[in-house]
Amino acid sequence: MTDFLHLAAPGVRQLKPYQPGKPIEELERELGISNIIKLASNENPLGPSPLALTAARAALEDVWLYPDGNGFVLKDRLAAKLGVAMEQLILGNGSSDVLEFAVRAFVTPQDEVLFSEHAFAVYPILTQAAGAKAVVVPAKDWGHDLAAMRAAVTERTRLIFIANPNNPTGTWLPAAELEAFIAGLPEHVMVLVDEAYFEYASDPAMGARDYPDAVAWVGRYPNLVVARTFSKCYGLAGLRVGYGVCHPQVADLLNRVRPPFNVNSLGLAAAAAALDDVEHLQQTLELNAAGMRQLVAGFASLDLRHISSIGNFVSVDTGRPAAPLYDALLKEGVIVRPVANYGMPNHLRVTVGLPEENDRFIAALGKVLGR
Numbered sequence: 001m002t003d004f005l006h007l008a009a010p011g012v013r014q015l016k017p018y019q020p021g022k023p024i025e026e027l028e029r030e031l032g033i034s035n036i037i038k039l040a041s042n043e044n045p046l047g048p049s050p051l052a053l054t055a056a057r058a059a060l061e062d063v064w065l066y067p068d069g070n071g072f073v074l075k076d077r078l079a080a081k082l083g084v085a086m087e088q089l090i091l092g093n094g095s096s097d098v099l100e101f102a103v104r105a106f107v108t109p110q111d112e113v114l115f116s117e118h119a120f121a122v123y124p125i126l127t128q129a130a131g132a133k134a135v136v137v138p139a140k141d142w143g144h145d146l147a148a149m150r151a152a153v154t155e156r157t158r159l160i161f162i163a164n165p166n167n168p169t170g171t172w173l174p175a176a177e178l179e180a181f182i183a184g185l186p187e188h189v190m191v192l193v194d195e196a197y198f199e200y201a202s203d204p205a206m207g208a209r210d211y212p213d214a215v216a217w218v219g220r221y222p223n224l225v226v227a228r229t230f231s232k233c234y235g236l237a238g239l240r241v242g243y244g245v246c247h248p249q250v251a252d253l254l255n256r257v258r259p260p261f262n263v264n265s266l267g268l269a270a271a272a273a274a275l276d277d278v279e280h281l282q283q284t285l286e287l288n289a290a291g292m293r294q295l296v297a298g299f300a301s302l303d304l305r306h307i308s309s310i311g312n313f314v315s316v317d318t319g320r321p322a323a324p325l326y327d328a329l330l331k332e333g334v335i336v337r338p339v340a341n342y343g344m345p346n347h348l349r350v351t352v353g354l355p356e357e358n359d360r361f362i363a364a365l366g367k368v369l370g371r
Ligand SMILES: *Cc1c(COP(=O)(O)O)cnc(C)c1O
Pocket: 042, 093, 094, 095, 096, 097, 120, 163, 166, 167, 194, 196, 228, 229, 230, 231, 232, 237, 240, 241, 242
């Protein structure tokens, strides 16, 4: 019998695929229950902007045509909004695509990729797939230890991933600290600041003083790539649109490894329209800040500690192995995210939902904990 394993690229042989949050339909099939809530993938509980939906519906008429492979309209809108040149933008099929381009364009099997313990699971997967060496720096208070990360930089370090805020911990780095770190890197090191939760994190109601806008630094640091997405705050996770902002020459290199037509026409249209929907964004932020307060109060009522988060999710310490609690919550029709694979076996990550969903999660959590 043919064994394809030995034919696979070395990095791919040991690779474990990314584990997404459990889809509602899957749990329906498995348990035969309905009325399920999913607070597992940091999706926007309000759904997409109505403006984005209208634009996507209109774009549906033209799906027999290839999309604009350069994404002119969306890039034009983003450039104006962010105050950068269109040549500084790269579009991705989700921002995960942009993270992958950074690895493909800059990292060889001889190189090291640096990131923190408890960092977003896509970083180790991309690193291993490239056959490169992952250097994982122990976290400090669940967040990035920048001094330790700086000390871990070697001749071989080619790329550093920093999620700000980080998923699943929700921890974040203030402007002065993060900028000093970037400024102090040697020239051969690229740094990707992953701002998937930028809109949530920069909401004053989330209380993060000095939360940085790394896009403002791109002109100063040519080795900096900032990644953002329409999947989270903009509620377009299913359409897969993200982008990177960087030096024009870096954008050109990322563009060389980008598959043609990687962003589909519905996504391009919806994302451009979503940028106009100030009202949807405002409602999303208000709902999130109130929901975070609700969850935090719920944890306190159950005598549970949590990691303070400025995203639309929070990780709670259940005080015991969380896997059985995750399973018991599924039976209650509540899908959250176990994070043992992030080195956090006692935590569960929950996405901020609608007020009634947050209540239902807290009640179910109390029940499965026997409180
Ligand atoms: C969700 C997320 C992303 C990107 O998701 P896409 O849907 O691919 O845009 C990137 N980084 C972090 C930390 C995330 O949580």
